[in-house]
Amino acid sequence: MTELSKARYRPGSSRFLRFLSYLLLIITSVLILLPIVITFLYSFFPVKEMTGYLKLRNNYSNEQWMDILLSPSIVSLRQYYSLMIEKPIYLKLFVNSAIYTVSVIIGQALIIPALAYSLSCFRFRGRDTLFFGVLMLMLLPFQVTMAPSVLIMRTLGLMDTIWAIILPMLVSPFYVFLVRQYMVTIPRDMLEAGLMDGAGTVRTFFHIVLPISKPILGAACALSFADTWNLVEQPLIYLSNSRDLMPLSVMFNALSTEEAGVAFAGAALYILPALLLYTYFQEDILLGIQLSDMK
């Protein structure tokens, strides 16, 4: 039984209110799911039918409506076939995105927990200042440090390489904040008990802190995936001269304008890994944030 499913039934809530909550939540959920469902549904339409349909867009005649398509004339996997086999550019961009995402997540897994641990469990001079700095950087948009960052990347010779995207993401302040807020809730006694038994800080970290932090690490992993998979601002700047390194997130729009007929399958494929990962980590996200100190 997890913490969440233990959430109690509230006997006192009036029936009418419960019913109303149900109704409104169902409506909201349908609205939330609708765009995703449409994307997947339309991805099974034949390419010709979709191309024809999308040509009706941007028609400004007041007599014409676009039909609302509910089922394809014939269920077809042609859109997927075309993306995977006939147009290698899509797969190429998809792989680029995957490379960025996987490297960022692995790198973050190596760096962020240790950084968050030192910001939450040790006392050292300047720790709070450092944490305040992290908090502040988290709130600022990418553009604030954009120009000086470009200079640094140029000096290091990283412009227009994949490292310009990956390296800064590895220490992304938001995840340091997220994991740190969870780790501060770990009782100090527990850590001290570890130290008393002769485990050094390193062993305490691996054998006590990391296992307890599993939910927030899962959550951070999923959120970071979403972030990197959806990266736009950084590649636009750092990779402006090397289009073949661009991730799918930046190029998808242009791609789907050129090849409207297969756009929905492209979008569906693009969403799919995010959804799968979400299904895997959803309990962690809810639990991790619930247990951390977000106040």
Added chain:
Amino acid sequence: MLPGLFGLMLFYFGPFVGGIYFSMTDGSVDNNFVGIQNYQKVWENEVFRLGLRNSLELSLICAPLIFVLSFVLALMLRSLGRASLPFRNILLMPYLVPTAALLIVWMLIFDYGGPINRILALFGVDRVLWLESEYLRVPVVLLYVWKNVGFSIVIFSAALESVPDELYEFARLEGASAYKMATKITLPLILPTAFLVFVLAWVNAFKIFKEVYFIGGAYPNESVYTLQHFMNNKFSKLDYQDVTTAAYSFAVIVLVLFGVLYAQKGVRGHD
């Protein structure tokens, strides 16, 4: 830990401090120190002001919308207890979905002949040119809210779980209405979290860019030209000084916002 610190210094703190210096020099070969001259120049720039106004307005539409929606939805989720789990999962889902993938559906829904205009027509309202007029704000805001409301709900829900049930029982015996309970018990008790949700929602909405960039490109309709557009476009013209100066004006605004809200919280904490 050390590589992490090093990375933070190199890619975040370093550029941040370097940027301050940057925004105060003239960018010529000798890089003369010019003080606040750049700031004066940028603040007098019409386009900068347009971007600033739009970013502020958009964030002031999005943040309260997300705040209220997520609070109400989180309350409803709590009242359902265990049965709320599937809803929780659905509501957070969009947060993980990449913006670019949704665009095509969004453009379809808001097309001149699309479903939204059909619904309007049912009510006898004229069609709206959503994607190419000042109404572009509507699809942009909706896309933003659709995607981000789930995260706020999760944070709110976490706080709500910590409010003891007994308080509500007691209030109910006293005959308090649901609205009274929400505003008189729940909200005060979860105030620190509410504060966090609001700050995050506001600051993040202030950074809104992707949604606009995808729908409107680098030079969208004037009503959604954000500060980030200004910075990106200045950047592609290699005008680094202006970018940085604009960025620091931006940073100061964000930090002042944060500071004001933070001070507010400190005051309330003493009640």
